[in-house]
Amino acid sequence: MPSLLPPALAHALAALLGDGWRVDAETLRRYGEDASRRGVPAAGVALPERREQVVALVHACRTHRVPVVARGSGTSSTGAAIPGGGAVVVGFERMARILAIDPADRIAVVEPGVLNGDLQRALAAHGLFWPPDPASADTCTVGGNLACNAGGPRTVKYGATRDNVLGLAAVTGTGDLVTCGSRTTKDATGYDLTHLLVGSEGTLGLIVEATLKLAPLPSARRSLRALYADVAAAAAAVARLMRQPVAPAMLEFMDRHCIRLAREVGGADIPDAGALLMIEADGDAATVELATRALADAARGPGLLALDAAPDAAASEALWAARRALSPALRTIAAGKINEDVVVPVSRIPDLVTGVEALAAEFDLRIVAFGHAGNGNLHVNILFDPDDAAESARARSALPRLFALTLSLGGTLSGEHGIGTAKRDFMAQAFDAPTLALMRTVKQAFDPDGILNPGKVLPPAAA
Known part of the structure; x- marks a missing residue:
């Protein structure tokens, strides 16, 4: 298959990256797909090892007006990592170093290709963790988490990715390396570009380093399972749980169809009900029991069918394993x-x-x-x-x-998956024209030639 790239660009990237420049058909196909089950083969795949290479390749692509699409491990469900025609995909698996873990300041400095799960295991040795915990933690990258502002069950207490990052280094569409944020948890200095870049899905810059805010690893966890007659009763319980002073570490919902699926496909020991809440408290041994009792009291109310506590850590893990298995299990039916x-x-x-x-x-x-x-x-x-x-x-x-x-209902299109191409054309329903125009102006400032992940997030401007 003839190359879609200008020969001069292909030659320059091969010289820059060596064996980190790939144009074989299988690699182009694989890096052109993500978990959305959409796909367009890349025109070339770049696997940089250093930020300087990212700067150089963006400069080269800008010179030739060739699109650049950043990619973590392809777990996006919105098509955010799929290249358009003729795009170079930048895979970050060779930039997967944990550069520093500082327990005193509760920060970690990492490259974008670090897997979330690998980071968590490294932090655990220091009694720390990074709160974002998507279901794909063992396969998704920190860079991907940053790109779509990933969350997970712990978000209810600890916040999403945007709440747990302090600073970034990124390469803009002009090929400039910019740094923003700091190593401090308070920062009122200038515009908050850090949190603008988080969730921008690679349309404003390619993140090459992140300073992450860490939390102490809880020494104790307790899980509750509450079954309700219907969704209204479960939602009323959620309101009670969120009003009282003890913040749940996790608060998950399943409708009646998911309950049946968790039992029949996932093997969970859950009786039929109209809705289910999975509730977790965390902390130290002295406080977690009090927290669990407070959450159990709030869970009780009209429509409650059963309230059970997991007797030990193994039972608790089995309960949460059934929850994590839900999304993959749907493919079986x-x-x-x-x-x-x-x-x-x-x-x-x-x-x-x-x-x-x-x-x-x-x-x-x-x-x-x-x-x-x-x-x-x-x-x-x-x-x-x-x-x-x-x-x-x-x-x-x-x-x-x-x-x-x-x-x-006063809601919004995405809480943690992002927009990509799947929801792009619905953005005009979520935002008015002046707001979308301002977003396009921001995009233009970071990426004046529109080479960074074009066609994602923002719908085309009206003619």
């Missing part, structure tokens, strides 16, 4: 899955779930909801058979209705 991570105010969870059930009936589809109840962030999965043209069309038609429902 439907080959096609549209996985959306919409967010609504906690008080509107019942309206969201009721609306989702109405959409399932209207479009004759299986739609299941689970996720991070304490943040109002639910993963709504539209299941379909991709070989059934009619069912696939109904699934595609249900998606904009889901987003319209979410926005009507």
Whole structure:
């Protein structure tokens, strides 16, 4: 297959990167895909080892007006890491060094290719952890977490990625290396470019180093499982749990379809119910029991069917393993899955779930909801058979209705997956024209030639 790249650029990148420059068909295919199950082969794959190489390759690509797409390990479900036609994909697996762990200041300095799980294991030796904990932690990279502002169950207490990063170094679309933020937890100096870059999905800069804020690793954890007659009762319990002074470390929701799936596919020991909350307290041995009792008291109320505490760490882990297995398990019952991570105010969870059930009936589809109840962030999965043209069309038609429902409830399009291409065209429903225009102006300042991950996040401007 002839190269899509200008020969002068291909030659320059080969000289710059050596065996870190790949143009074989299998590599181009593999780096052109992500977990969204979309794919466009890359025009070339760059595997830099140092930030200086990232600077040089962006300069070279800018000279030839060739797009550059940053990629972690391809766990994006929104198509954010898929290259457009003729793009160079920059894979960061060779920039995977933990540069420093400073327990005194509770920070770590890392390169973007470090796997979240590897970082957690290194930090555990110091009694620390980094709070973002997506279900793909063992395979996703810190750079990818930063790119889409990843979260996970611990977000309810500890915040998402944006809340746990202090500083960044990144290469802009002009090929300039910029540094922002600091090693301090308080910083009122200038514009907050650090938190602007987090969640920008590689459209403003390629992150080459991050200074992360760490937390002490809790010495004790206790888990509760609360079963409710219906979603309204579970949502009322969420409101009670979030009003009282003890913050849950995790607060997860499953609808009745997920409960059945966790039991039948995941092997979880869960009886039928209208909804389930998984609640966790963490801390030290002296306080965790008090916290657990406070959370249990808040969980009790109208519609509660059963409230059980995990008797030991093994039982607790089995409970959470069933939760983590939910998303992969959905593939066992439907080959096609549209996985959306919409967010609504906690008080509107019942309206969201009721609306989702109405959409399932209207479009004759299986739609299941689970996720991070304490943040109002639910993963709504539209299941379909991709070989059934009619069912696939109904699934595609249900998606904009889901987003319209979410926005009507005061919610937003994504809590942790980001926008990519999957939700890009719905951004005009979430933001007014002046706000989108300002976002495009920011993009222009960081990337005047539009070479960084073009076609992602922002919809095309109206002609």
